[in-house]
Amino acid sequence: xxxxxxxxxxxxxxxxxxxxxxxxxxxxxxxxxxxxxxxxxxxxxxxxxxxxxxxxxxxxxxxxxxxxxxxxxxxxxxxxxxxxxxxxxxxxxxxxxxxxxxxxxxxxxxxxxxxxxxxxxxxxxxxxxxxxxxxxxxxxxxxxxxxxxxxxxxxxxxxxxxxxxxxxxxxxxxxxxxxxxxxxxxxxxxxxxxxxxxxxxxxxxxxxxxxxxxxxxxxxxxxxxxxxxxxxxxxxxxxxxxxxxxxxxxxxxxxxxxxxxxxxxxxxxxxxxxxxxxxxxxxxxxxxxxxxxxxxxxxxxxxxxxxxxxxx
Amino acid sequence: xxxxxxxxxxxxxxxxxxxxxxxxxxxxxxxxxxxxxxxxxxxxxxxxxxxxxxxxxxxxxxxxxxxxxxxxxxxxxxxxxxxxxxxxxxxxxxxxxxxxxxxxxxxxxxxxxxxxxxxxxxxxxxxxxxxxxxxxxxxxxxxxxxxxxxxxxxxxxxxxxxxxxxxxxxxxxxxxxxxxxxxxxxxxxxxxxxxxxxxxxxxxxxxxxxxxxxxxxxxxxxxxxxxxxxxxxxxxxxxxxxxxxxxxxxxxxxxxxxxxxxxxxxxxxxxxxxxxxxxxxxxxxx
Numbered sequence: 001x002x003x004x005x006x007x008x009x010x011x012x013x014x015x016x017x018x019x020x021x022x023x024x025x026x027x028x029x030x031x032x033x034x035x036x037x038x039x040x041x042x043x044x045x046x047x048x049x050x051x052x053x054x055x056x057x058x059x060x061x062x063x064x065x066x067x068x069x070x071x072x073x074x075x076x077x078x079x080x081x082x083x084x085x086x087x088x089x090x091x092x093x094x095x096x097x098x099x100x101x102x103x104x105x106x107x108x109x110x111x112x113x114x115x116x117x118x119x120x121x122x123x124x125x126x127x128x129x130x131x132x133x134x135x136x137x138x139x140x141x142x143x144x145x146x147x148x149x150x151x152x153x154x155x156x157x158x159x160x161x162x163x164x165x166x167x168x169x170x171x172x173x174x175x176x177x178x179x180x181x182x183x184x185x186x187x188x189x190x191x192x193x194x195x196x197x198x199x200x201x202x203x204x205x206x207x208x209x210x211x212x213x214x215x216x217x218x219x220x221x222x223x224x225x226x227x228x229x230x231x232x233x234x235x236x237x238x239x240x241x242x243x244x245x246x247x248x249x250x251x252x253x254x255x256x257x258x259x260x261x262x263x264x265x266x267x268x269x270x271x272x273x274x275x276x277x278x279x280x281x282x283x284x285x286x287x288x289x290x291x292x293x294x295x296x297x298x299x300x301x302x303x304x305x306x307x308x309x310x311x312x
Numbered sequence: 313x314x315x316x317x318x319x320x321x322x323x324x325x326x327x328x329x330x331x332x333x334x335x336x337x338x339x340x341x342x343x344x345x346x347x348x349x350x351x352x353x354x355x356x357x358x359x360x361x362x363x364x365x366x367x368x369x370x371x372x373x374x375x376x377x378x379x380x381x382x383x384x385x386x387x388x389x390x391x392x393x394x395x396x397x398x399x400x401x402x403x404x405x406x407x408x409x410x411x412x413x414x415x416x417x418x419x420x421x422x423x424x425x426x427x428x429x430x431x432x433x434x435x436x437x438x439x440x441x442x443x444x445x446x447x448x449x450x451x452x453x454x455x456x457x458x459x460x461x462x463x464x465x466x467x468x469x470x471x472x473x474x475x476x477x478x479x480x481x482x483x484x485x486x487x488x489x490x491x492x493x494x495x496x497x498x499x500x501x502x503x504x505x506x507x508x509x510x511x512x513x514x515x516x517x518x519x520x521x522x523x524x525x526x527x528x529x530x531x532x533x534x535x536x537x538x539x540x541x542x543x544x545x546x547x548x549x550x551x552x553x554x555x556x557x558x559x560x561x562x563x564x565x566x567x568x569x570x571x572x573x574x575x576x577x578x579x580x581x582x583x584x585x586x587x588x589x590x591x592x593x594x595x596x597x598x
Binding site: 003004007008010011015016128129131132133134135136137140141143144148245246247249250251253254257268269271272273275277280281283284287288291292295 | 441445446522526546549571578579
């Protein structure tokens with residue numbers, strides 16, 4: 001964990017110094033909103049007059065304190081801006097993950113049990129198409145179909161204009177309606193990967209000796225598959241779940257900017273467009289830490305469900 | 313003789329899978345389309361015709377026209393050049409880095425191996441799209457930058473693959489033989505080990521082209537990729553999305569172009585993976 005943390009901080013530090021000349025030059029030249037005073041403060045914040053190792057040390061200390069300075073756009077503390085956006089992105093991604101697991105695992109099991117059947121082939125084709133579909137395009141098409149043509153679902157934001165005046169039940173319903181399309185788009189790419197993975201794992205496990213044993217002692221096929229095989233086939237899925245965190249977070253940039261959702265991805269996109277340098281650095285490091293956290297949780301979960309694995 | 317035999321086995325297995333063949337046909341077709349763009353596109357891609365803006369697909373404009381009256385089909389044909397060149401160059405960069413680091417890491421082992429693999433772990437912590445976006449924000453969005461940045465952020469998988477292969481190949485007798493007759497280390501690495509670890513790299517490269525095309529189109533869609541007026545599939549979709557309600561074709565067709573191309577590379581990659589899988593060869597020979 002610690003070396004990874006240091007590595008992350010080092011890479012973000014390198015990214016800062018990618019900008020030609022002093023990073024503050026670039027910012028101030030391209031961004032008229034930045035006053036000379038801000039510029040001086042920024043130079044002091046990053047200690048640009050000091051030698052590189054000292055600068056890195058300062059960056060590291062700020063990273064630990066979560067001090068990313070103030071946004072160029074509105075002068076607010078970057079950490080506050082990020083923190084108010086983070087819950088939105090995390091909840092949408094959690095919902096997407098639940099949907100992925102809920103749909104992909106049954107699909108994968110089905111394909112594995114009826115390998116080479118017509119429906120398995122259809123699933124394979126859909127999986128390939130899922131891998132190849134650009135998410136922003138899918139988002140636009142769904143918006144057009146369900147939002148514009150059919151008028152069933154709202155196409156942007158999280159709440160309706162009259163949200164405040166709604167009753168509790170209606171508020172939840174309103175939020176849910178706004179979330180359907182974004183969650184569907186966020187989970188689409190993952191669906192393909194997970195169902196494929198479940199299928200290949202299950203196919204592998206079914207060939208194992210203990211499955212033959214289970215069948216030989218006369219257990220019903222249902223018990224063999226769902227109790228003996230599936231449990232073991234799903235173990236590695238946990239690891240993949242951890243590994244898919246960066247993809248989901250990265251994908252939130254596109255999903256949130258298409259649907260106008262005020263999450264971290266959109267914050268990052270706006271920051272990148274306006275070169276709001278402190279915000280970019282903050283979101284980049286937070287994204288990496290979230291990934292680290294995801295992998296860490298996956299490891300813990302894995303050792304919890306699989307007693308053969310113990311971390312010392 | 314043996315090499316030829318192996319090649320024909322690969323081809324035989326590749327041919328048996330209709331999906332792989334379909335992938336190869338799509339990939340080949342797209343390549344030809346990109347190469348012949350100036351001759352096969354019905355109009356120049358940036359020819360503005362204000363009399364014919366937002367025309368639906370018709371005989372004159374097979375896929376319709378955009379908000380400046382430019383022919384969509386021509387723009388999509390020219391856009392394939394952007395997508396394919398970004399895909400190839402980015403993958404060339406990432407595979408070169410991945411191959412070199414993987415070879416070094418696997419062959420020398422020890423501290424070097426440890427260091428390189430930790431760098432891989434760290435790079436994998438970053439949501440790649442975030443990293444790419446941050447670097448683009450700090451540099452400048454241009455087609456060259458995008459190729460380089462995608463290449464620099466996607467070599468980790470190849471490095472891991474190559475390292476794993478090298479670990480097993482370097483224990484084989486022919487490496488020992490090469491060592492015993494006094495071959496230099498670079499010669500062993502590049503003449504003896506490299507050719508034997510390439511097959512998974514071909515698979516990764518094919519799938520990598522698909523990935524790079526998707527990333528490029530997403531960046532261009534966000535306005536941080538290839539800059540207008542260069543026709544890029546992602547950028548065409550961005551420009552078209554404001555007119556989605558009246559001109560669906562501007563969104564649908566470029567997206568289909570991305571989908572079909574990426575699908576083609578993925579199918580080809582999977583086909584190669586199955587065809588080159590050494591375990592299956594042994595099964596067949598038995």
